[in-house]
Amino acid sequence: MYKIMILTDSDGCPRSFPASEAFELEETYPYLIREHFKSSTFWQLSYGDITTMKLVNQPMGYLTHWDPNIIIIQSGINDCKPEEFSDLQKDLKSSFRTTIKKFKLVFSKSKIFWLEICVGTRCEETCPGINRRVAEYNRIIAQVYGEDFVSVQKKMLEVDGFNAADHVHWNKRAHQAAADILIERINACIKL
Amino acid sequence: MEHKLKRIMADVFDVPVEEINEHSSAHTITAWDSLKHINLILALQKELGIRFEDEEIPTMINYHIILSTIRAYLE
Numbered sequence: 001m002y003k004i005m006i007l008t009d010s011d012g013c014p015r016s017f018p019a020s021e022a023f024e025l026e027e028t029y030p031y032l033i034r035e036h037f038k039s040s041t042f043w044q045l046s047y048g049d050i051t052t053m054k055l056v057n058q059p060m061g062y063l064t065h066w067d068p069n070i071i072i073i074q075s076g077i078n079d080c081k082p083e084e085f086s087d088l089q090k091d092l093k094s095s096f097r098t099t100i101k102k103f104k105l106v107f108s109k110s111k112i113f114w115l116e117i118c119v120g121t122r123c124e125e126t127c128p129g130i131n132r133r134v135a136e137y138n139r140i141i142a143q144v145y146g147e148d149f150v151s152v153q154k155k156m157l158e159v160d161g162f163n164a165a166d167h168v169h170w171n172k173r174a175h176q177a178a179a180d181i182l183i184e185r186i187n188a189c190i191k192l
Numbered sequence: 193m194e195h196k197l198k199r200i201m202a203d204v205f206d207v208p209v210e211e212i213n214e215h216s217s218a219h220t221i222t223a224w225d226s227l228k229h230i231n232l233i234l235a236l237q238k239e240l241g242i243r244f245e246d247e248e249i250p251t252m253i254n255y256h257i258i259l260s261t262i263r264a265y266l267e
Contacts, residue, residue, distance in 0.1 A: 053247050061251045095245060098264045102248075105260035 002040040002190060005068040005110070006030045007055055009075050011170050012046035018165050023172040032179035033072070037186065043068070051078050052096060056103045064106060070186055071110045073103075076117040076141065077168065080133040089133070097140050104144060111189050113182065114145045118153035120162030150185060152178060193266070197259055200239060204232045217254035229253075240266070 006012065012030050016022045025031055030044050043066065045058055052075040059071075079096045082089070104112060117134050124131050142149040156162065161174025170178070201216065202209040205223040218224040224232075233249050236242065236258070242265045244252070252258045 053245065057247060057251050060257060061253070064254075064256065099248075101267075102260050102264035105263055106257055108260075 002037065002070060003066060003068040004033070004037065004040050004042050004186070005059060005063065005066075005071040006033070006042065006044040006046075007059065007071065007073040007075065008044075008046040009050050009055065009078055010046070010048035011074055011077075012044070013048065015163060015169055015171070018163075021163055021165075021171045023175070027172050027175055029175040029178040029182065030072075032176065033182055033186070036179070036183050049078055050075070052076055053099045056099060060103065060106050068107070068110045070189060071107055071112040072115070072182060073112065074115040076137050077119070077134070080117065080137040081127065081130070093136065093140065096137060097144070100141060100144050111148070112145065113148050113150050113185055114141050115150045115178070116152045117141070118156055120167030121157070123162075123167040126167070150181060152181060155181065193262060194259065196239070197236075197255070197262065200235050201232065201255070201258075204228055204235055212255065214255055219254075232258075236262070242266070 008030065012028060014023050014025045014028055030042075030046065034040075034042050043059075043063060045055065047055060055075050056073070076096070079092060082092065100114070117138055119127075119130055119134055138149075155177050156170065156174050159173040159177045161170055161177060163169040163171050198209050198212040201212045205221050205228060207221065207223065211221075218229070229249075229252075233244060233252065237244060240262060242262065244261065248261065252261055
């Protein structure tokens with residue numbers, strides 16, 4: 001039996017709009033992972049519109065003694081959304097880097113998988129510069145987490161996984177794809 | 193770094209440095225109240241040249257988290 005922590009922004013939650021892409025809690029990747037690893041204990045925090053520091057402050061404040069074996073974290077889009085005012089972005093990026101490094105140090109005994117920040121191809125139309133900022137933040141995550149940085153963007157585009165309304169949130173197809181990727185990663189991890 | 197942190201904490205909480213260890217926290221050190229917490233943060237910032245984020249200060253309530261925070265800034 002393993003202890004698995006899942007931390008996400010709103011992408012860990014089900015969506016109810018547009019109606020054509022509504023899906024249920026039971027179709028979200030955290031739920032699908034729970035179903036696969038039924039004998040494990042889970043703690044999940046999914047919080048919409050949250051920055052990474054606010055998100056990780058919760059388990060750092062209350063759950064360090066729980067010592068999770070595995071942590072899955074999906075966060076970063078809300079950190080890199082703000083547009084490019086150069087001084088502000090520099091501070092935000094520096095703060096983001098420090099936060100994710102700190103999280104890795106605090107939970108040094110846990111295997112942490114950090115999902116790639118991703119957006120749909122049309123997101124740039126409504127949020128100019130987002131692709132570049134997402135790439136920069138992903139580089140930071142990859143530098144800190146190395147092989148435990150979980151690439152998902154390519155897969156999400158393959159399965160047409162972005163919500164048709166905002167091109168940011170995942171739809172049901174993306175959640176299934178994410179669950180498949182993460183289950184494989186967790187299985188590889190627990191076999192070691 | 194660990195020795196420096198232990199010294200600062202010992203100074204702020206007025207305890208022997210030998211009493212500061214990886215299990216030290218606001219629950220194990222009697223003197224660690226909210227005022228001393230602020231004093232600790234200020235001392236760390238001054239001595240280490242770090243400016244902690246306002247949001248993370250309330251979470252720095254044990255030795256492990258404080259040390260991890262400092263390392264994230266300095267390493």
